[in-house]
Amino acid sequence: MNARLTVAALLLAVLPVVATAQSGPVARGGYEIETLSTLLPDFPTAITLDDVGRVYCITTNGGIYRFTPPFGGALQAPELWFDGTSTLLPYCTAATWHAGKMYVGHRGKISTIEDTTGDDLGDTVVDIITGLPSGVPPFTADHQNNQIVFDDAGHFYFGIGSQTDSGPETQPWSATIMRADADGSNLQIHATGIRNAFGLAFHPLRGLFAGDNGPNYLTGGPDPVDELNWIQAGADYGYPDYYGMPPAGTGTKNPAFQFPAHAAPTGMTFDELGQWSGQDGDLYVCLFAMGAGAIVRVSLDQRNGTDDHDGYMQAIAFNFTTVIDCRFTDQGELICADFLQKKLYRIVPSDTSRIRLSGPTRRGDLISVELEDPNEAGDYLVCALSDSETPPLLLPNGEVFHLNVNTYAFNYTTAPNNGVLGFPSPFLDPTGKSTGYLYIPDEPFLEGLTFSMGFVSVQIPGLTFGSVSEPLPFVVLPSE
DSSP: OOHHHHHHHHHHTTSOOOOOSOOOOEEOTTEEEEEEESOOSSOEEEEEEOTTSOEEEEETTSEEEEEOSOOSSSOOOOEEEEEOTTTSOSOOOEEEEETTEEEEEETTEEEEEEOSSSSSSOOEEEEEEOOOOOSSTTOOSOOOEEEEEEOTTSOEEEEEOOSSSSOOOOSTTTTEEEEEOTTSOSOEEEEEOOSOOOOEEEETTTEEEEEEOOOSSOOSSSOOOEEEEEEOTTOBOOTTTOOSSOOTTSOOOOOSEEEOTTOOEEEEEEOTTOOSSEETTOEEEEEOOTTSEEEEEEEEEEOTTSSOEEEEEEEEEEEESOEEEEEEOTTSOEEEEETTTTEEEEEEESSSOEEEEESOOBTTOEEEEEEEOGGGTTOEEEEEEESOSOOOEEOTTSOEEOOOSOOSSOOTTTSTTOOOEEOSOSBOOTTSEEEEEEEOOOOGGGTTOEEEEEEEEEETTTTEEEEEOOOEEEEOBOOO
16 A cells, blocks of 8 residues: 555545545446445544454554455444554554464554353454554655465565655664564564565465555656565565666565556455455455556466566456455455445345356466356356457347357367367256366467356256356466
8 A cells, every 4th residue: 555545544544535436346247245334433444354254344543443244135233342542553454363363554653353251252452563664753654564364374464664765774674574473472574675565465375465555656667566575584576776677686586466656555355265256365465546546456477487577457446535454254255445435335146146257268288177166067068269258149038148159269169179178067066066178279369368168057858948147267388
């Protein structure tokens, strides 16, 4: 999150919120978005879930509010789990549940909060890390320590923003990713050269990722891109010397993915349980982008033998005012928070159908494709590819199947020996799944093009149409 967020928070602490002209966030086809709560009394900055699936949201002034599932339908009133207005230092930017405790990040500190009285509310605060660069004298900028994420070995990581807009930095912990043990001990710099990593996400197979927000006022050329970085111990990611792709031979790491300038990546989360359509290891990223916020799905593939990645993104929901964080529930709901609107939203797929791609969508690769719809087990299925989401086929049940089988790149119905989309069985099995494959021809003209995949289930006899999947887009990546 760049400096503009904290400046906005400072202004909004004393000024009323002015209603925007937008009509609220909108989900892409195949998803639905609804408001979970409109009653947060302050600006939300982070979301976390406890071990039984309850959702917690921390606000800038230190209030931590709880929401209990099931979600959907009526708006929920926030339950105050802990009032940190007198014990936590604004601005509070992190809340992560781990091993029965809430880990919170607030200005210059990492603290834990737990319930010691047995009333299921937080009551005891313990500061486990203090003295972090925090944008107050003698420092000159307004970045501080940000969101917290744990790895599967019990260490936690957090970013500390720069103390200047574009360097140089005088504090060794500024513009870094820090690592510590769960009790706050063994605090150390894990990676450097990251101007302001607000959100981080850890995947047990893919590792640690963090966003980075470029300078606000850099002169001498176009505004630099914002970044998504694959974080490795001891690595340097370029700030303040390089933004985006650094020159060869500098010893700094390339970004895994580049966002447009001032998109402002904030909170992010992996779909670890594979509950949504997409590819293995998809990362969902909030783009704060004041007034034009979005949640995007970023699909990444690491190039063999290198630290570099290829990837692409698709918007899942857009038209937020300032979306700042998101987390998946065990029920496949994506809970997200809009900072300026003081609202929580819930995004869910609009159907039970899923398409999962395993493996990179590279030229010349054979990809495993899993179709799933537990509500339509045993149905015949029709799966198709298209170079567009728009040519619709209106089905008798009133739903629209967006895809056709005659896309110019994957015309497997007429070209001999070009069975690019194959399923050993044309039926969903008794669990509602079918696994096949997609072969992407090794043709240079395909590189960078976007295609979509979808399926519809059909009951035979009777030709009754069942579930229609979302059109899942993918981009053909370069061959290795």
